[in-house]
Amino acid sequence: MRKPHRRATGGKPRENWYQLDLSGNVYPTLQSKRFSSVFRVGIVLKEAVDPAVLEQAFHMTLPRFPLMTSAIHKGLFWRYLEPNHAPLPPVREDIINPCMPMPFKSNNRYLIRLYYFENSFSLEIFHSLTDGTGALYFLRTLAAVYLRLKGYPIPDGCGVLDIHEPVPREELEDSYMRYARSRFRPKRAQEKAYRLRGTKEPFYTLNIVSGTLPTDRLLEVSGDFGVSVTEYLNSVLLFALMQEQKARRPFRELPLKIAMPVNLRRFFPSRTMRNFITMVYPSIDPRMGDYTFPEIVQQVHHYMRYYLNDKFLGADITTNAATRTNPVIRAVPLFIKDLFVRQFYIRIQDKQSSAGLTNLGTVDVPDEMRPHVDHFEILMGQPFSERTNCAVSTFGNQTVINFASSIVETDVEKFFFRKLVQDHIPVKIKSNRTMEVR
């Protein structure tokens, strides 16, 4: 395996180990027997997957992404990543309950799993290693290597990396520390948001409701409202949450907020393959009055336009980075940090949003690869509390919206897809649910 660079800017990768990036530090703290921050990216091909060839391609691709083969270890003050020299993980047959917890010491300490099922294969990654963008780079490169082994000439480029080139050091940097340069650290609002209440499913059950939409129609409808697809889908989700809250007839209504990860690579010239996201919270407050759907769309549109720029996002990551640079915090032993961070997450952070939505946008691949790919699928994974997470990916004229939750009720999904149908967007639904919804 290729060794990390001796010196690099930003995240300080050292010989044979890496510091966890700013986001990556939080996810292991939340790790428990029942929960891991695992997400899934998958590709559906137009032909059946050969597991033996896939495993060969997997093992050929992994050395190009040294972070993907890292193991997480505990230090006295922080956790860190270390290259793992154990036998590479095998390819497994897919399961009905994806994104299961990933104990750090299992699976030869690898924090990555690859599954295959009929025409598709899916990658599950612990969030400390990378974010959705990094995972998609890995998946596309893996798919290209697989297709090459099957005899198709697939070139590099458009998200497919050259597996023979040396790993550029920019790909391993912690871009948070490089771009956390704001002279001002804004305080963040910490207001409780409405939270779903539902019946918990049995252990390790992840309910998926997947909707497939024609992208051209989605673009048309978003264009009619004068907003982007992400803004439109956020508005639909807020609308669905508003209806859900109203249906419950609460004694006191609460603001509705969506936790939406933003890919910071769009705003800062980073090539990192590690986490480089921050959260924004588009919201509406029904206590101020009832919102119509066009009002929600306008609210979300202006929120996004106001906050999504390098100044606001830079200030946001500077606030986050302060926890990493503060000498007092740095000197606190890890177990005490874990205690505080976990309590902070449970009592404050997790209560700040009603649902999660991520849009990885249009997935690009080389033209030669396009005829072999049907679509991509993203799953945000097991939510920390009783709520639903929504992940969107687009390939060609197919936009796939996957809802993942660990509760029996599907009210939010129902209101969400019904709204799309009301807006004349045809939706095709599939689900892994084997029990009846309530």
Added chain:
Amino acid sequence: MSYCVNCGVELDPSLTRCPLCNTPVINPNEMEPNLLPPFPYPQKRGQVDAVKRTDLALLISVVLIGTALTCGLLNLFIYRFGHWSFYVIGACAVLWIFCIPMLLYSRLSIYLSILLDALASALYIGIIAYDLPDSTWYIGLFVPVLLLALALLLAFVYTVRKICRSILSTATAFVIVCGLFCVGLELLIRRFFDARLYITWSSIVLSCCTIIAAALITVTVRSRLREAVRRRMHL
């Protein structure tokens, strides 16, 4: 191609009900259930990978065995007063048994694990009884109390795992078990001291537990009351 009449979404041919609103899919042209197309998701259910903790188990075993052995030798050859090393050796044995389910055999049945823990406790208290001049209390009082606690604990665990579905029903089972244990404890104490078998202080505990359990059962059974309590008591 079927659509949900409630939601208006197109449903995958494998679905017999709309996953959003539970409306059944009834297509008069396709009433034959055997013609259902394959389920679009895998059927296999995954299990979380087991974590190997044999290294830690080995380390703990070496430390405990080393401690027990050293203390035994010291007691035998250097500090020869009394049987003080029995306490240390017993404590090491108890700790080792407590660690088995966590380290060596994580899939050990919880019932067997509780049984082993009870045996370890009996062993340790037995060592203390052996070292004391009068040990009648061990057979006469401790063993029956331990058996009572063990039986109630096993019953409680079984109830929680098989019957209880909520915090309220678990709390009900816990309160009932506490009440029964206090009654059993008082009767066993009286039996040991050859006193008349009737209950005094434990009757008060039992009454309190019965009232609490009745209240909890009422809340559990009445769904409106349960929802009201949930709303008011949520953390």
